[in-house]
Amino acid sequence: MGQFDRNVQEARKQAAAGNLTGALQSTSFALLEKPRDGNLKLFRARLLHALGRHREALADLSGLSATGPSPQLASFRAEVAENAGDLKTAITALTHALPATKTPSPLLAKRAVLYQSLGQFAKAKDDLIEAIRLTPADGELFRLLSAMHRFQASDPLLARMEKTRPKLKKNSLSGAHMDFALSKAFDDLGDTDKSFKLLLQANAAMRLAFPYDANARQTQLDHYKVALANLPDAPSASDAAPIFVTGLPRSGTTLVEQILSAHPDVAGGGEMALFGGLMRKSLGDPASSAPLKATPEALSKLGHAYAKAASARHPKAKRITDKSIQTASYIGAVTAALPNARIIVVRRNPNGNALSLLRQVFLPGKQSFSYNLDDIRSYQQGFDDMVSFWQESLPDKVHVVQFEDLVSTPEQTTRSLLDMAALEWNDACLRPQDNDRAVQTLSAVAVRQPITPHSSQKWQAYAEHLGA
Secondary structure (H helix, E strand, C coil), X not given: CCHHHHHHHHHHHHHHXXXXXXXXXXXXXXXXXXXXXXXXHHHHHHHHHHXXXXXXXXXXXXXXXXXXXXXXXXXXXXXXXXXXXCHHHHHHHHHHHHHHCCXXXXXXXXXXXXXXXXXXXXHHHHHHHHHHHHXXXXXHHHHHHHCCCXXXXXXXXXXXHHHHHHHCCCCCHHHHHXXXXXXHHHHHCCCHHHHHHHHHHHHHHHHHHCCCCHHHHHHHHHHHHHHHCCCCCCCCCCCCCCEEEEECCCCCHHHHHHHHHCCCCEEECXXXXXXXXXXXXXXXCCCCCCCCCCCHHHHHHHHHHHHHHHHHHCCCCCEEEEECHHHHHHHHHHHHHCCCCEEEEEECCHHHHHHHHHCCXXXXXXXXXXXXXXXXXXXXXXXXXXXXXXXXXXXXXXXXXXXXXXXXXXXXXXXXXXXXXXXXXXXXHHCHHHCCCCCCCCCCCHHHCCXXXXXXXXXXXXXXXXXX
């Protein structure tokens, strides 16, 4: 057995044992001998993707056949490209996959979501309409389409949805998606009672599929407070100055990031999900009962590791935004590792926030608290307590912006927001709807619209239903 075969064998052995880093090293050694081995490059791309190194994985995939690939390979390329933030490449990959696949509807739906993220709503609608034609009893397709559709009286789409709903099981996920779509339709038509009834029915089905433990969440927050308060200063800390935007889901964090990233000196990083993973790797898990290794040296290493990883994603950016609701849990670690970072917390009226949460479907296993109003209220309270804790522990480090102020007095509040982020004024920040960056969140439709106070007031029609 030659060295190439030994490296390949070792790579497979390490991958089977779960040691992806070791498998990657052996695979790379093998590719030094046979750099054009397509199967091996695909294997390395899968390892890189699993390790979160999506741009490197995409580079490996770019060397494989781009025309006429198998639907599986094209779909994988699309998944990697999306995670790397290259949505145009992801769309191209899905387009190549469609002619050869026997089940085009999921790919059409995925491409529609990508088009929506780029603000290309007409193309997104066309893909969803075609997917519904091919799979007429898929409630999720109707939900996705309804988000971009303004329902009118005697709307044929509503009639079709009502006709299809009895064919779907009451507590099925497909049925839940259809109920979300129907709720949106009746909200557009002004029938709040019917809309909210359907909303509760949809959320009840989602809760059956995705349970949630509020007590476990509170225990986690309590551990974070104990573990991350009063951390030492980091020597030789990174001078990077990222802008962390955090808040509850559906609180307006995407809008705030859209405003900030409209500034010529700022790149929108989106939900990079970098700091939390690096923190746990460098310091340990704050949610566990084990003590952290939060030495000054470890904190310094954490800050530099984050700055390097963020810069690799946006190498030309002067400043980067990082939007994650989880940041609020570990603000103490952020400020210790990155003393020049800015932390902006977005708050929204709790009733408006709760209604918006009830209307959303998140990725499986994500934000499961949102499928029950009582759990939403508990989660909101925990979040507010956490933010207050950091405000008291780290005065002048946590900056709060109110969503309702942002949409009712946009110029005044935007000026304050830019001051919070240590940015000079720029008129482009008043036109976030013109910011053409990709928006890979549930707010992709809303942030393409001019800022108005309408969204902040809509919950008032549901005040009685929300117990407000």
